[in-house]
Amino acid sequence: MTVRQGSFDEPGPDSEATRILPLLTGDGDQRLLVNWVxxxxxxxxxxxxxxxxxxxxDCCILDGDALKTHGETLRERERKREAxxxxxxxxxxxPEADISVISTDQGEIADGVVFETVDEVVSMxxxxxxxxxxTKALLRLRSQSLKLDRKQQQLRKFKQAADAAGHAIYITALDGTIEYVNHAFEEMTGYASSEALGETPQMLDSGEMSPAYFDRLWDTIxxxxVWKEEIINQRKxxxxxxxxxxxAPVMNEHGEPIKFVxxxxxxxxxxxxxxxxxxFKDIVERVGDPIMLQDCDGRFCLVNEALVEYxxxxxxxxxxxxxxxxxxxESAARIEARKQQVLTQEHAVQYTISPSFSTVESATFSTIRYPYYGEEGTIEGTIAICRDITGLQTRENQLQVIDRVLRHNLRNNMTTIGMFAEKxxxxxSGETATDAERxxxxSQRINRTVEKERKITKFLTEQPGERTVDLVTIVESxxxxxxxxxxxxxxxxxxxDACAVHATSTLEQAFIELLENAVVHSDKKEPSVEVQLLANSGNSTLHVADDGPGIPEMDRKVLTHGTAIEQLYHGSGLGLWLAHLIVTYSDGTVTFSENEPRGSVVTIQFLS
Structure with missing residues (x-):
């Protein structure tokens, strides 16, 4: 059946929605009842x-004949409503004398027939x-049943909502005894509902909260x-x-707590x-180098104390x-250009700049600027880490000056010695001529060593930038x-046909050192060197195989592991060390193996 409960707030004589169904078989009685309604x-x-x-x-008024006719239908509807x-x-x-409709053949009242169908019997x-x-009494009973039904529906909806909630919910009595927990509580704490019911929230006590915390909690609720605070709990x-x-306390009609949710x-x-x-913030503040976060318009969003001091x-x-x-x-404009480069290309850039500040005359910074992405994954600015290299640059400049002076004097002196030796x-003739030739x-070997030292010094002090290079063109050249x-x-x-890698701009010099080393140190009049370049997905590999006497163990360590320079003992070692430096700065690796039947194979791998 359909009952319009939404409009039936208070069934009874004061409710507009109270609907009466008259079912009297006598025409006169039916007419009187209809008029009464x-x-x-x-x-x-x-x-x-x-x-x-x-x-x-909402209420049916009927007589015995109607009960006989519609009794089963009414009983069926009542059974549905009982649920x-x-x-x-x-x-x-x-009629006062006619109880046959509600009695059995033994003359007893048929409860199963009547009181499952009708709620009250009145004599006419x-x-x-x-x-x-x-009628009012029956309608009041219906009103109470509807109110109870609404409360039960609300309770069912609450339980469904609580069980589906992603947050842990539990209900306790006034003494703290847990009476209900939802599924999220079980998942969060590890305690099953059967383990939690009858216990108190003390089962979750981690020992991290002070007694004063719980005193304030209980005084509040x-x-x-309502109590709102963070707490540290312990799972099962x-x-x-x-x-x-x-x-939150659940109040009764007198405004008194009866439960807690x-x-x-x-x-x-x-x-x-x-x-x-x-x-991280503490680390950033302790770092002596300026660190800053800037939005896409270059405005500072976060700065550390080092930048404040500068x-x-x-x-x-x-x-x-x-x-x-x-x-x-001028410096600000250069930095702005670098910011735009990061925002456009969305990769880190490195640069050196020497700005002037009001607190210091000048300073030189080696800066790495990174793209900064927000929670949505879109670029929202840049992060810069600026290392003060003022002192380092001064020392490098001094080193370069000393290097140029010593190299110039040494090369000139060696050239003079070579000229006198030739004369x-x-x-x-004889031993004197032989010694002079030696x-x-x-002197020539020393000059070659000086030239390699110059290249190494230049590489270490200037550190050329990285770019995408074509290995095929370089190797052919x-x-x-x-x-x-x-x-x-x-x-x-x-x-x-093609092979591109990201490497330093001096990569060509590394290949020159490897090939020249294979040729110069061969013990054959016509040395053979095979160069093979493989362009694979994700990495590229270059093999340099020769048929010479092999690379000495010391030189192998120089080439593959970058042995310390103080251990180098001749010019070839310096060249191999330079090759190792260039390949390493290009994110490559160098390995060595024996060639068959004779010689060495040097393999360089680059990330494509």
Whole structure:
């Protein structure tokens, strides 16, 4: 059946939705009952011609014959309403002497027949006043059943919502005994519902909270107020978790707490992230180099104390500003260009800059600027880490000066020695000529060593930038140059159509050192060197195989592991060390193996 409960707030004589179905078989009685219903503005007459199985009514008034006709239908409807705890009252009117409809053949009242169908039996004739109060009484019972049904529905909805909630919910009695927990509570704490019911929240006590915390908690909720605080609890497996807990008292009609409802949100990850953030912030503040976060317009969003010291401005003065606020305009413009490069290309850039500040005359910084991405994964600015290399640059400049002076003097002196040695060899014979030739060869070797040292010093002090290079073009060029320089050598190249890697701009020098080393140190009149370049997905490999006497163990360590320079003992070692440095700075690796049947194979691998 369909009952319009939404409009039936208070069934009874004061309710507009109270619908009465009259089912009296006597025409006169039926007419009187219909007139009685229609005389009440608060009652609505339901047509007796409607199907009883589907009629929408709040109370049915019937007689014995109608009960015989519609009894089974009414009983079926009542059974359906019992499942929802909603009463659909029926008032049976019987002549005082006629109880056959409600008695058995033994003369007993047939409870199973009547009281499962009707709720009250009244003898006729009945006065209007009695009919009035009996109808009101039945409608009050229906109103109470509907109220109870609404509360039960609300309770069911609450339980469904609580069980589906992603936060832990539990309900306790006034003494703290747990009476209900939802599924999220079980998942968060590790305790099953059967383990938690009858216990108190003390089962979750981690020992991290002070007695004063719990005293304040109980004082708050016992006084009828809501408690909201973070708490550290302990799961069944003894692991600790952080939760934000809200506990609210459930009040009765007198405003007194009768139960407590608690909701917990697991904030362990958030708390741990905050702790990590605090540690990171502490580290950033302790770093002596300026670190800053800037938005896409270049405005400072985060700065550390090191930048404050260099600029002479407070953090409050710097936030929201750009470098133009404290730096010379030329340097600020260069930095702005670098920011735009990072924002456009979305990869880190490294640069050196020497700005002027109000607090110091000048300083030189080696800066790495990274793209900064927000929570949505879109770029929202840049992060810069600036290392003060003022002193380092001064030392490098001094080193370069000393290097140039020593190299210039040494090379000039060695050239002079070589010239005198040539004259002595030309003017003499025998051992004197032989010694002079050795002196000349030694001076040339020293000059070659000086030249390699110059290249190494330049590489270490200048550190050329990285870029995408074409290995095929570089290898072809180097093989051609070495073949022209040493025409007796047989150099073959096996190269792919294309092979690009990200490497330093001096990568070509590394290949020159490897090929020249293979040719110069060969013990054959016509040395052979095979160069093979393989372009694979994710990495590229270059093999340099020779048929010489092999690379000495010391030189192998120099080439593959970058043995310390003080251990180098001849010019070839310096060249191999330079090759190792260049390949390493290009994110490559160098390995060595024996060639068959004779010689060495040097393999370089690069990330593509």
């Amino acid at each position: 229609e005389s009440h503005e608060v009652y609505t007459l339901v047509s007796p011609d409607e199907q009883v199985s589907s009629a929408d009514f 929802e705890s909603v009463l659909l009252p029926c008032l049976l009117l019987l 004739p009945i006065k209007k006043a009695e009919l009035e109060w009996r 016992s006084g009828g107020e 497996d003894n692991s600790v978790y952080h939760a934000f807990q809200t506990i 608690a909701l917990q949100s697991d904030i362990t990850q958030r708390v741990e992230a905050e702790h990590r953030l605090e540690r 600029t002479g401005h407070t953090k409050q003065e710097l936030l929201g500003k750009t470098e133009y606020a404290f730096m010379d305009e 002595i060899a030309a003017a003499n 002196i000349h060869a030694t 180097v093989c051609g140059r070495i073949s022209d320089k040493y025409p007796a050598a047989n150099i073959s190249c096996d190269l792919p």
